[in-house]
Amino acid sequence: MGITERRQTEIENIKKKIIDAANEILISEGYENLSIRKIAEKIEYSPGIIYHYFKDKAEIIKCIVDIGYKNILKKIGTVPVDKENTDKTLILVLRAYIDFFLDNPGQFRAILMNDINEVQDKVNILEKGIAKKRKSMEKLCELISLCIEKGKFREMDVELTAQIIWTSTHGLISRLIIEKDIPEEQKSRLIDHHFEILINGLVKY
Known part of the structure; x- marks a missing residue:
């Protein structure tokens, strides 16, 4: 696997981690209580990293x-x-x-x-x-x-x-x-x- 492929795999893995965490919060706490901050805390990332991959929580929900x-x-x-x-x-x-x-x-x-x-x-x-x-x-x-x-x-x-x-x-x-x-x-x-x-x-x- 080349550098480009490894980078793409890494991106997909991070995005999946964010989506999975958001889905867990959505199910357990509801949409109103879902936030970028909570997602970041759950996966121990900074909010800035999440914003690097998703524009906002609406895009994650979609x-x-x-x-x-x-x-x-x-x-x-x-x-x-x-x-x-x-x-x-x-x-x-x-x-x-x-x-x-x-x-x-x-x-x-x-x-x-x-x-x-x-x-x-x-x-x-x-x-x-x-x-x-x-x-x-x-x-x-x-x-x-x-x-x-x-x-x-x-x-x-x-x-x-x-x-x-x-x-x-x-x-x-x-x-x-x-x-x-x-x-x-x-x-x-x-x-x-x-x-x-x-x-x-x-x-x-």
Whole structure:
């Protein structure tokens, strides 16, 4: 490895250390209590070093959201598309999404249950045309379109349907995270019934 490559690796390692520390503070103390000073104290760097790599805490938050978004896409991307049972594929994708956040409740609370201005352009999903901006919404729309083509679902506005499915699923996740003492059996019943209601509202009779 040459000098340039070593330097680049060093830069990436420092940036990761900063992002990881910020993520820990974000989850444990909330966005309002996140600061460059606290990040610096946690990793025993000077604030000046952090400012050398990031303009401000907003830029750090955006990096955290980007990483989380990539992990979500990776998670749902592992679900194979069964073109003969597209409705089942849709459920599996949404289950993977639910599982991801139930495994990472702190990040869901910190970012998606708070109104953080700096990341709204990365997490908002209700505007018209959002499927062209969000890979996750694009994938959901593709699955709904496949369900319609295969005669599983009736004709409908695909993007609006994706937005409602997404928001209702977010609502379920938020309650499962807030009410953290719910037994696993009850969680499973709630998730199963969530999908039963969603799919019954979309099927073509």
